[in-house]
Amino acid sequence: MKDNFSAQAKTYATYRPNYSQEFIDYIASFVKNKTAALDVATGNGQVAAKLAKHFDTVYATDISQKQLDNAIPAGNIIYKVERAEATSFDDKMFDLITVAQAIHWFDFDAFYKEVYRILKPDGLFVVTGYGLFSTNPESDRLIHHLHENILGDYWDPERRFVDENYQTIPFPFEEIETKQFSETFTWSFEHLLGYIESWSAVQHYIRKNGTHPVDLIRDELKESWEKNDGRATFPLLLRIGKISEFRL
Structure with a gap:
């Protein structure tokens, strides 16, 4: 797993979009038992904090101590520095495992082997994230120019999985159909x-x-943004799966 975000951990915690409680409630509604959840690559713990309203204990891991230094505290969240692909958790420990806006950085084979080890047989695995936002047409044009042309060669190859709405990642689970969500700020x-x-x-x-x-x-x-309403709408990416008998 790559660590692309330690250097700007405080910026990440301050400015990245939040997932609404309604969205996390929807994910939790699929889980039968709510003893223990794990949020992998938790960053500043925004998903973990909302899961904590549903689960007895939430474990939240990240490879970046700087990210965890900015994480949201809660009495039933245990933060740990750990790699996604090699954790210290017991076998069949979790009712839910989530990964938000991070799975594209993982070694898929190693990570999914770990998920199958630590997820309970009736537990659920959830991948979520958000795509490129949309706003007013003028700002959209400029932001797409920045994203595609100015920064085109500077994106890591793995970032294409986000652009493809996580539909092209390996997903060795029995998939559950879900609603579509977006968040507007x-x-x-x-x-x-x-x-x-x-x-x-x-x-x-x-x-x-050496330049921005x-x-x-x-x-x-700035001109296009300030003469419009400042609204940014993110499409949310969501895939929910359960352990496949064919993989056991």
Whole structure:
């Protein structure tokens, strides 16, 4: 698993979109028993904190201590620095395992072997995340230009799985049909910039060139953003599966 986010852990915690409680409640509604959940690559713990309303104990892991230093505290959440592909947990320990906006960085084969080891036979595995947001047409044009053209060569190859809405990742589970969700936020221009700053490709660009890629569109983007309503709508990605008998 790559660690692309330790350097901007505080930015990530401040500016990344949150998942609504309604969305996490929907995921939890599929789980029969709610003794223990695991949120892998938890980042700042935003999913773990909402799962904590449903489960007796939530474990939340990340390879970045800096990310966990910014995590949301709760009495029934246990944060641990661990790799997704090799955990210290007991066999068949979890009723639910979630991965939010991170599975594309994993070694799929090693991770899924671990999921099959630590997930209970009647437990569920959930992959979620969000795609590129949409907003007003003028800002959309500029943001797509930044995303596709300016940053095109700076995205890690694994990022294509997000662009493909997680439909092309390996998914060795019996899949459960789900509803479609989106989340809409109203952001200031400063918040928009903070979110873009958290993109891994932006950090790669800055390290290579010593300049900020947003500077190439900043003035035009600011004008378009501030004369519109500041709304950003993210399509949510969601796949839910249970252990397949064919894999046991």
